[in-house]
Amino acid sequence: MSVILVFLLVIAGIAGWWLLNQGVMSKPWLEHGPAGALPEIDVTGMPTAKIGLGVFLAVVGCLFALFASAYFMRMELSDWQPLPIPRLLWLNTGVLVLSSVALQCAVVAARRGQIDMVRLGLVTSGFTTLAFLAGQLAAWRELSASGYLLVSNPANSFFYMITGMHGLHIVGGLVALARTTAGAWGKYSPDRLRLSVELCAMYWHFLLFVWLAVFVLLAGWAADFIDICRQLLT
C-alpha cells in the first residue's frame, strides 16, 4: 500500500499548505465586521471549472495509485510471470505525446485568439488520441495472439485491466473533446472556448502522465528501480 500512501502524503501536503494559507490559525470569535470579513484570499481567481477538474484529477490519481499498490502487492507472490511489453506501446506513447502537444498548441492559439489554429489543434488531438486507442487495442490483440491471455497470469490480468481503465478515461475525455471541437465551430464565445480547451489540455496532460507511470509500472522498470533503491539502503 506504499504507493497510495505516498500519493496521499502529497495530497495531504497540498491540502495542509492550502489550509495554512486560508487562515486556519485565525481566531474568528475575535474578528467580526467587514474588515476581517472581506480578505482577498476569498477569491482565488481560478475558474471554478478548473478547480473542479483539479479535484477530479486527484481522485483519478488516487484510483491509479491504488491499482499500482495492488500491482506491487500481487507481484510478490510466487505465480507472477512478467509479460513482454509489445514494441507497439512505444509508438502509442509517442502518439499520445503528440496529442497532448497538439492540445497545448490549441491552448496557446486560444489565448491569442487564433481560431483556425485552435480548430487544427483540437482535430489533430482528437485523431491522434483515436490512433492511441487503436494502437492499444492492437497491442492487446498482439499479446493475446501470442498466448498472453487475460487469465493465464496475474501480470497479464493487471496489464489488461490497468490499460483498459486508462483507455476508458481517455474515452471519457474524448466526449469532452468532441463537445469542445463542436463548440469551436459552433457558438462558443472566445472566453468559453479558451476555458474548454484549457480544461481538455489539463486532462490530457494528466492522462499522459498517468500513462507514462502505467508504462513504467507495467514494463517492470518501477519494480527494478525499487529494488535498486532497496539494495542501496540495506
Place this chain on the structure above:
Amino acid sequence: MVDVTPGAVDVIPPAEVPEVELYHPHSWWTKYVFSQDAKVIAIQYSGTAIAIGMVALVLSWLMRLQLGFPGTFDFITPEAYYQFITMHGMIMVIYLLTALFLGGFGNYLIPLMVGARDMVFPYVNMLSYWIYLLAVLVLVASFFAPGGPTGAGWTLYPPQAILGGTPGGQQAGIILMLVSLILFIIGFTMGGLNYVVTVLQGRARGMTLMRMPLTVWGIFTATVMALLAFPALFVASVMMLFDRVLGTSFFMPALVEMGEQLSYGGGSPILFQHLFWFFGHPEVYIVALPAFGIVSDLISTHARKNIFGYRMMVWAIVGIGALSFIVWAHHMYVSGMHPYFGFFFATTTLIIAVPTAIKVYNWVLTLWRGDIHLTIPMLFALAFIVTFVNGGLTGLFLGNVVVDVPLSDTMFVVAHFHMVMGVAPILVIFGAIYHWYPKITGRMLNEALGQFHFWVTFVGAYAIFFPMHYVGLVGVPRRYPEIGEPAFITAPVENLNAFITVAALVVGFAQLVFLFNLIWSIWNGREAGGNPWRATTLEWQTSETPPPHGNFGKELPIVYRWAYDYSVPGAKEDFIAQNDPGTGRPATGLA
C-alpha cells in the same frame, strides 16, 4: 482584534460574487423530478436513503428474530440469514448513512450555510442522484435475482464471496452487489466534487474558512476523505468482478471445491482485505465527521452558547480525517499479519482517540453553564455524546491487538461498531432532521411524537446493544445464525438474546412513528417561521421559508462574523446572525 465601528459598515458594497447561472426549470418534471436545485436533490437523496434504510431495518428484525428465537422461523435458513446480514450491513453503511449525510445533508446545507445560490455544477449534481438511484435499484434487483442477494458478509471477503457455497456467490447476487457499488462510487464522485468545490469557490463574501459552521467543516472533510477512500473500494470491486466474471486470480488462491480443482490459483485474499479496509476505515469517519459537525451546531444553538474551542474543533476534524487513512489494518489483526505491523496500527488507532476526545471535551464544555433548551434536537445531540463515548471506549479495547484477538469474532465487536457508527450517527441524523425540518418544510415536527420517538429510540438502542457486549464477552460468536447448545451458553444468555430481539422490534416500530411524524407534519405541523431556533447561521436568514430556488433573494448575504455569536454580552438578543453587520454588539466587545 479586528473590529470596526458600526458606522463603517454602511460602505460595504453589495455582493460581488459573480452570479451563478441558475438553470430555470420550465416544467413540473424539471422542477421536482429532474431538478438541478441542490435542495430538491437533497430531498431526493434523503427519501431514497430512508426508503432503502427501511429495508435494512426489516432485515435486522429478521436477523434478531432468528437469534432471539432460534428454530422458530422456518423461512430464515442459514443462507437467508447470511443474506440478511450482508444486505443490512451494506445498505446501512453505504446506501443509508453515506448517502444521507453527504448526499442529503451535504446538498441541503452546504449551499445555504456558505451563502451560495446552488452547488457549483448543478447538472453534475443531478446526475449524481440519478446514478445513486440506479445503484440502489441494482441492489434491490439482487433480492429478486435467482439465488437471491449475496450472503458474503458486508466485507465481501474473497474467496468465499464468489464461491458456490456462499449464497449468490455463483449466481447473480455478488455481481449485482459489485456493479451497484461501482455505480454508487461513480455517482458519489460526481456529488462529492460539487460539495468540495462549492465550499472552495461558492462561499459568500466574508465567509472565510474559519467562519464556516462546523457542520460544513464536517461534511467538507468527510467528502474529501470519501473522494480519496472510495476509489479503494472501486478498485477492489473491479478486481473481484474480474475474478468472478472473467476468471482471473487477483484474490483467488488455488482451491478445491466439492472435490474439484477450480481454475483459480495463486491469488491473495489479504490483498482484498487491504484494499477493502483502506476504504472501510475512513468510511467510519466519513459517517462520523458530518455527525461531529452537525452535533456541534446543535449543541451550540440549543445551549445558546458559542462552541468551545472552535479552532481546536476544526483542527480535530482535519486531524481525524488525515489519521483515519493510516489505521485500516486494525480490522485485520486476525488475518495473520506480522506482529510489528499490528503494533504500528494499534498505536495509530489509539492516537486517533486524542482528537476525538478533544471534541467530546469541547462539546461538554460548550454545555457547561449554557442556557440548555431540552428541545428534541438537543436531546438527540446529548444522546449522541453519551453513545459515542460509550462506543468509542470499547473501540479503545478493540484497538489493542491482545484484546482484539479473543474478542474479534464475538458479538462484542457487533455491539461496539453498532454503538459507535450505527446508533451514534443515526441519533445525529434524527436530531438534524428535527432541527432543519422547519427550514425544509416551513413547519415544526410534532413535539409529543418527537419525545416518544426520542425516548424509545435512545433507551431502546441501549437495551439492544448494551447487553450485547456481555453476550460477546461470554463468547457468543458473531455471524452464526444458530449457536446450538455449547457449554458456555447458559440460560441467561438465551434470555438476553430474546430480550435484545424484543427491544429491536420495539425500536423499529418507533421509527414508523417518526416516519408518520415526517409526513403528517408537512401539512399539520405548527408554522415555524424563518428562524424558529433563533440560530445564527445563514440558512436561517433566508428571505423565504422554505428557501426558493437560488436560496437567497435578490442579493447574496455578506458575512460579518463567525457562526457562534450566542449570548454575546451587551447584545440586544441572545444571538447575532452571521450576516448581521454588527450594530448589535458594542465595538469594545471582547478585547
